[in-house]
Amino acid sequence: MDELKKRILTDGRVLNSHVLKVDSFLNHQIDMGLMDRMGRAFFDHFKECGATKVLTVETSGIAVVCSLARYFHVPAVFARKTPSLTTVDDQYAAEIFSFTKQRAFTIMVNRRFLTPDDRVLLVDDFLAKGQALLGLINIVHQSGADPVGAGIVIEKAFQDGGSLVRDAGIEVYSLARIASFENGKVLFS
């Protein structure tokens, strides 16, 4: 998506060889015009997938999933993230490891919000090592629902998350795929 790539180049800040900050328009301050156009781009790509739910994990995915839900006219669901595994009978849960925060989290979705009849489109702001997305896929499988694809705002194509998710048979559609950060500059795939 050209508008997103341009925005990354103008407003993104490359902190080191792995970290891109996009907090001025994506995940701390949010440009809702851009967010809506991204929702539209995801819808244009996935509109035949028959999604009955769109699912993300808190926090940064919430604005994205809301924009997508508006186009699909289906409920948005976000998984809750807790610092430690708490067994709660009425929740689907999966453990994930955050490399950014260097700790494990449990992500949870209430059983009432995913059923075997659901077709679930996954979304997130970033895809790097794939832990969050694989955790969401795990939860969708537990519920008996079908994961019908994954929409990602920014994929770090130099990390293995995209391959792991695609190898699991899930289509991944990323609006911007980053090949590398070189000398503080973003190079797209």
Added chain:
Amino acid sequence: MDELKKRILTDGRVLNSHVLKVDSFLNHQIDMGLMDRMGRAFFDHFKECGATKVLTVETSGIAVVCSLARYFHVPAVFARKTPSLTTVDDQYAAEIFSFTKQRAFTIMVNRRFLTPDDRVLLVDDFLAKGQALLGLINIVHQSGADPVGAGIVIEKAFQDGGSLVRDAGIEVYSLARIASFENGKVLFS
């Protein structure tokens, strides 16, 4: 807002004399149609306030602030919440106590996203004891910006947060004000 009140009566679950769960349409699964109509209701009320930013705190406020930002055509900002006070020079920070979680949090907003020229409309999903909202107001004051009002989805009018915020000179507009929970039923003000 009649649609919201009806939805609370049909889909809300009163767990005890203080807790109302609205996770099927507001803060875990989200009904985006309702969310947009709530954004519109806030806009209709506050449209003359001259807001240049809309501000909330993660997590449950994010969907609300996004809907509002769409009507005002201004950036949405959400404060980040961390478990402990970490002094970071480039952030405005305030400490708040969560009665739901029985622990203190630090909420933070990057200094780049609030300036003395900003007029900031605050939003959140719930107002009970007012800790989150008072923390946000503290942060807005630190930045030199003006807090121009607070839009709340559900105010528990039997707790003192609404009075504390109004006594601080901030207009609070709540789409549903709950007087009490009696025998598992919601009574509106």
